[in-house]
Amino acid sequence: MSYLNIDAQALNTYDAIVIGSGISGGWSAKELTGKGLRTLVLERGRDVRHVTDYPTTNTQPWEFEHRNQLRQEVRDANPIISKCYAFYEGTEQFFVKDAEHPYVQDKPFDWIRGYQVGGKSLMWARQTQRWSDFDFEGPARDGFAVDWPIRYADIAPWYSYVEKFAGITGNKDGIATLPDGEFLPPHEWNCVEKHFQSKIAARYKDRHVIMGRAAHLTQPKQVHYDQGRAQCQHRTICERGCPFGGYFSSNSTTIPWAAKTGKMTLRPNSVVHSIIYDEKKGKATGVRVIDTNTKKMTEYYARIIFLNAAALNSNLVLLNSTSNRFPNGLGNDSGVLGKYAAFHNYRAGISGEYDGDLDSTTDGRRPNSPYIPRFRNVLKQETGFLRGYAAGFSAGRSSNSDQSLVGADLKQSLLNPKLGGWHVGSHMMGETIPKESNYVALDKNLKDPYGIPQLKISIAYDDNDDKMVKDYQEQMTEMFTEAGFKNIRVRDDHRNPGLDIHEMGGVRMGKDPKTSMLNKWHQLHACKNVFVTDGASMTSTSTQNPSLTYMAFSARAVDYAVKEMKKGLL
Numbered sequence: 048m049s050y051l052n053i054d055a056q057a058l059n060t061y062d063a064i065v066i067g068s069g070i071s072g073g074w075s076a077k078e079l080t081g082k083g084l085r086t087l088v089l090e091r092g093r094d095v096r097h098v099t100d101y102p103t104t105n106t107q108p109w110e111f112e113h114r115n116q117l118r119q120e121v122r123d124a125n126p127i128i129s130k131c132y133a134f135y136e137g138t139e140q141f142f143v144k145d146a147e148h149p150y151v152q153d154k155p156f157d158w159i160r161g162y163q164v165g166g167k168s169l170m171w172a173r174q175t176q177r178w179s180d181f182d183f184e185g186p187a188r189d190g191f192a193v194d195w196p197i198r199y200a201d202i203a204p205w206y207s208y209v210e211k212f213a214g215i216t217g218n219k220d221g222i223a224t225l226p227d228g229e230f231l232p233p234h235e236w237n238c239v240e241k242h243f244q245s246k247i248a249a250r251y252k253d254r255h256v257i258m259g260r261a262a263h264l265t266q267p268k269q270v271h272y273d274q275g276r277a278q279c280q281h282r283t284i285c286e287r288g289c290p291f292g293g294y295f296s297s298n299s300t301t302i303p304w305a306a307k308t309g310k311m312t313l314r315p316n317s318v319v320h321s322i323i324y325d326e327k328k329g330k331a332t333g334v335r336v337i338d339t340n341t342k343k344m345t346e347y348y349a350r351i352i353f354l355n356a357a358a359l360n361s362n363l364v365l366l367n368s369t370s371n372r373f374p375n376g377l378g379n380d381s382g383v384l385g386k387y388a389a390f391h392n393y394r395a396g397i398s399g400e401y402d403g404d405l406d407s408t409t410d411g412r413r414p415n416s417p418y419i420p421r422f423r424n425v426l427k428q429e430t431g432f433l434r435g436y437a438a439g440f441s442a443g444r445s446s447n448s449d450q451s452l453v454g455a456d457l458k459q460s461l462l463n464p465k466l467g468g469w470h471v472g473s474h475m476m477g478e479t480i481p482k483e484s485n486y487v488a489l490d491k492n493l494k495d496p497y498g499i500p501q502l503k504i505s506i507a508y509d510d511n512d513d514k515m516v517k518d519y520q521e522q523m524t525e526m527f528t529e530a531g532f533k534n535i536r537v538r539d540d541h542r543n544p545g546l547d548i549h550e551m552g553g554v555r556m557g558k559d560p561k562t563s564m565l566n567k568w569h570q571l572h573a574c575k576n577v578f579v580t581d582g583a584s585m586t587s588t589s590t591q592n593p594s595l596t597y598m599a600f601s602a603r604a605v606d607y608a609v610k611e612m613k614k615g616l617l
């Protein structure tokens with residue numbers, strides 16, 4: 048019998064385990080296998096193969112049973128996920144339905160998730176702006192959270208490393224707050240966007256309107272062809288999965304690359320219940336996994352574990368990993384696990400009209416738009432709130448065909464639509480301040496369908512966020528007015544936290560083990576062979592879309608971990 052057990056243990060033993068196969072887990076898997084480690088990737092959702100598992104990728108609008116709209120019964124059954132703009136008939140299959148993985152909203156929180164191989168990398172909007180030291184030095188300068196244990200210089204080479212492989216389009220704008228990267232050619236502007244850019248440049252020295260940096264192959268390089276990817280076709284239906292691999296997803300990029308090494312075992316339908324801690328060895332030895340088909344629990348073992356389940360689920364796994372040594376969750380000597388969670392404030396927006404440039408229009412589509420980097424409180428504190436916001440911007444012209452016509456007349460009308468005026472719009476992307484009172488914890492009574500405690504989420508806006516919304520509205524109104532836009536309307540949609548889909552924190556990095564969970568290499572201070580490189584590790588949130596930073600964090604941490612293993616230190 049004992050022989051059998053030893054065999055079973057050996058069969059289930061790997062060099063490394065990665066929990067989650069989304070943006071961060073895909074990168075961890077690619078880097079670990081690339082460095083020769085036999086790596087088990089555990090993914091709670093089903094497998095989604097590049098191209099073959101994108102059922103709607105070539106579906107035309109008229110081919111959808113419900114014209115690509117959500118059915119009312121789907122809306123009624125899914126009040127949370129239905130709020131996400133990217134959830135529609137063509138993408139339903141990639142989002143977690145409300146009943147599938149219940150959680151407790153101690154305060155209203157819209158938790159938007161994708162449980163499948165590739166995670167949310169399939170449906171993301173692909174914006175990839177770097178951080179700068181204005182972001183990493185934020186908490187220390189403005190006196191909130193704790194100081195980041197790293198600076199831009201630590202992460203800059205890793206940004207370059209992941210950008211070259213993922214393929215990022217952008218323009219070298221030379222802005223200190225938003226460092227340039229390794230860019231493929233930028234996307235084009237339309238004339239009204241250019242007009243806005245020049246008006247803002249003329250009026251403000253410190254405000255810039257630039258083209259967004261995004262994970263699209265505008266001009267693939269050999270490394271992208273080697274991945275089996277091709278040029279982005281500007282179809283702008285990315286969130287259905289792209290058969291060209293025109294944008295970065297784990298499914299098109301990192302996971303197949305890791306598979307090609309022959310070192311990866313990918314196990315979908317595997318919910319990680321908890322991480323196993325061995326008190327005698329003083330480290331983690333493996334994970335407990337529930338098979339979603341059989342509901343059976345199995346243990347898998349490895350020398351190092353990368354936790355990449357996405358921010359809140361990584362918190363959940365650690366909180367549920369209790370032992371005599373860690374009764375309050377793995378590595379939680381400081382008591383900060385689950386606390387200082389934060390997100391991005393996307394509540395505000397502005398729209399307007401422009402009656403110039405009526406002799407011009409746009410042609411084709413663009414999977415990207417202009418971006419306004421943060422300009423408030425950058426060099427000094429200048430408002431009554433801390434930190435600031437970035438903003439998206441775009442302009443477009445409406446066109447209408449006469450739907451009352453039939454036959455050849457209708458066809459002609461469709462081919463020669465009547466052009467309306469120009470519409471302009473922007474949305475706010477605000478930094479929120481991580482606070483102890485914004486936290487996640489395990490619910491004491493409620494369990495999910497696998498018997499794992501449900502996550503209780505207690506996260507809310509505060510006065511700082513309200514003031515920031517008002518300032519965005521005022522500043523953007525001034526900027527729109529400067530550009531000659533008319534009928535300007537501001538909004539605050541009071542959306543719940545979560546709908547920004549940039550949840551972060553709870554397992555924050557820091558210099559001091561008494562006030563943080565992770566060191567500068569993303570290792571748990573108190574359990575060095577467990578690394579957390581997703582949004583859970585964020586000490587503060589900045590304004591930039593965060594996923595590029597998770598990619599760079601993952602690659603950097605793997606590099607460190609493997610060097611430590613070679614020295615026999617892990």
Ligand SMILES: Cc1cc2nc3c(=O)[nH]c(=O)nc-3n(C[C@H](O)[C@H](O)[C@H](O)COP(=O)(O)OP(=O)(O)OC[C@H]3O[C@@H](n4cnc5c(N)ncnc54)[C@H](O)[C@@H]3O)c2cc1C
Nearest residue numbers: 067069070071091162166167172173174319357581592594
């Ligand atoms: C519509 C939309 C637009 C977005 N736009 C942008 C954008 O423009 N730019 C940007 O930077 N970010 C954007 N995001 C956010 C971005 O998708 C996430 O930041 C990113 O995917 C996070 O990577 P991750 O690896 O941490 O998590 P995910 O990509 O979500 O992957 C986590 C994986 O872990 C798995 N998992 C969870 N729990 C367990 C468990 N217990 N056991 C095993 N597996 C588990 C999940 O099933 C999932 O596959 C967007 C997201 C959405 C949905």
